[in-house]
Amino acid sequence: MVIEKFLDNSLSSWMAGRGEHSDIVMSTRIRLARNLTGYRFPLAFTEDEAHRIDQSISATLLDASEELQMNISSVQIKDLSELNRQVLVEKHLISPKLANSRIEGSVLLSEDESVSVMINEEDHIRMQCLFPGLQIEEAYALADKIDRILEKELSYAFDEQFGYLTSCPTNTGTGLRASVMMHLPALTMSKQMNRIVTIISRLGMVVRGIYGEGSEALGNVYQVSNQTTLGKTEEDILADLQSITEQIIQKEKEARSALLKHxxxxxxxxxxxxxxxxxxxxxxxxxxxxxxxxxxxxxxxxxxxxxxxxxxxxxxxxxxxxxxxxxxxxxxxxxxxxxxxxxxxxxxxxxxxxxxxxxxxxxxx
Incomplete structure (x- = not known):
C-alpha cells in the first residue's frame, strides 16, 4: 500500500539533509493557501463540491509529476485510521485540521516528503514545501513552481484589491506563510526567549511551538513565521523572515558562546x-x-x-x-x-x- 512508506519511517528523506545554518535552523517551510473559483470555501461547501475539487487538483498535480521531476502519491484521508492520521500530523505532512476533517479531503505527497499538498483543509489547497536548514528562497521557488502549474489549469479565487481569497482573513493577500523551525536552547537557558518573542511580534512575525499554532516549544524548538499576508509582496515577506532569522541565529550563537565561556x-x-x-x-x-x-x-x-x-x-x-x-x-x-x-x-x-x-x-x- 502506498501510504505505508510514509507511515513506517519516522525520518523523512529530506530530514537527512544539512542545509545552511543547520546547527540552529532545523528546517524551512513555505506554505501557500489557495481556493478555486466557482466553489464555496470548505467551511460551507457540499460533499459533492469537495469531491470535484479533490479530483481536479489531484489530477492536475499527478499529471505534472514529470514536469516537477518527482514521484507524487495521493492519499485519501477518509481511508486512514485515526492513528495513521496522527502519524502524518507528527511528521508535519498534514495539519491537525485535515486529520480531524469529516469532509472528503486528501494529501498529495512527494516521495521524499518535501512536498505536501493538502486538499480541502481550511482552504481548497494548502501546498507546503519543506527543506532542511535555512533555505527560504529555495523552498519558495519550488512552492511557486507548483502554484504556477496549478494556476495554469485551475481558476483561483483572486481579487485585484485583496489578492488571493482565503477562508481566514489573516491568510488573504499572498496566501503565504513562510516559517523556519529553530533550535534555540541557549536563548531558552539564558531566559532571553520571552524578550525575543515580544520583539519579533512587533516586527510582524509570530513564534509558535513545534507543531504550529497552539503548540508548545517542545525540546527548545520554535517556529518563526510571518503574521502578515496582506499589504506585502512575497519578496518582502521572505526578505523579512530571512533578516529576522539571521538575527536570531546570531543571538543564539552569542548565547552559546557565553554559556561555554562562563x-x-x-x-x-x-x-x-x-x-x-x-x-x-x-x-x-x-x-x-x-x-x-x-x-x-x-x-x-x-x-x-x-x-x-x-x-x-x-x-x-x-x-x-x-x-x-x-x-x-x-x-x-x-x-x-x-x-x-x-x-x-x-x-x-x-x-x-x-x-x-x-x-x-x-x-x-
Missing amino acids: SANTLEDRLYRSLGTLSYARIMTTEEAGKCLSDVRLGIDMGLIQDVDVTILNECMVFMQPGFLQKFAGATLNTSERDMFRAKLIRERLQKMGEKRITKGEELA
Whole structure:
C-alpha cells in the first residue's frame, strides 16, 4: 500500500539533509493557501463540491509529476485510521485540521516528503514545501513552481484589491506563510526567549511551538513565521523572515558562546547527563525526551559530544510522539505504557548507532 512508506519511517528523506545554518535552523517551510473559483470555501461547501475539487487538483498535480521531476502519491484521508492520521500530523505532512476533517479531503505527497499538498483543509489547497536548514528562497521557488502549474489549469479565487481569497482573513493577500523551525536552547537557558518573542511580534512575525499554532516549544524548538499576508509582496515577506532569522541565529550563537565561556563544566555535565538518560532510562515522558534530545543536539553542534549522528536525534524527535509510538508498538498504549516504550525505542536506537560505530572502527583497524 502506498501510504505505508510514509507511515513506517519516522525520518523523512529530506530530514537527512544539512542545509545552511543547520546547527540552529532545523528546517524551512513555505506554505501557500489557495481556493478555486466557482466553489464555496470548505467551511460551507457540499460533499459533492469537495469531491470535484479533490479530483481536479489531484489530477492536475499527478499529471505534472514529470514536469516537477518527482514521484507524487495521493492519499485519501477518509481511508486512514485515526492513528495513521496522527502519524502524518507528527511528521508535519498534514495539519491537525485535515486529520480531524469529516469532509472528503486528501494529501498529495512527494516521495521524499518535501512536498505536501493538502486538499480541502481550511482552504481548497494548502501546498507546503519543506527543506532542511535555512533555505527560504529555495523552498519558495519550488512552492511557486507548483502554484504556477496549478494556476495554469485551475481558476483561483483572486481579487485585484485583496489578492488571493482565503477562508481566514489573516491568510488573504499572498496566501503565504513562510516559517523556519529553530533550535534555540541557549536563548531558552539564558531566559532571553520571552524578550525575543515580544520583539519579533512587533516586527510582524509570530513564534509558535513545534507543531504550529497552539503548540508548545517542545525540546527548545520554535517556529518563526510571518503574521502578515496582506499589504506585502512575497519578496518582502521572505526578505523579512530571512533578516529576522539571521538575527536570531546570531543571538543564539552569542548565547552559546557565553554559556561555554562562563559555565563550561556545568554545561558539559548537563549535556552528558542528558545523553546518559537517553541511553539508559526506562521511563521517559515526551517533555523529558524533548529536553534531553535538545541537550544532546546542543552538545553535538558545539563540538562537546562526539560520534552521535544528529539525524538520529531528528528521528527520535518524531518517533517519540504518541502516534508513532503506538504505530511501532502495533497496539493502543496508555500514558505510562507510552513513557516506557518511548524510553525503550530511544535507548535501542542509540545502542544500534553505537554498535554500527564500533563495527566501522573494527573494519578500519
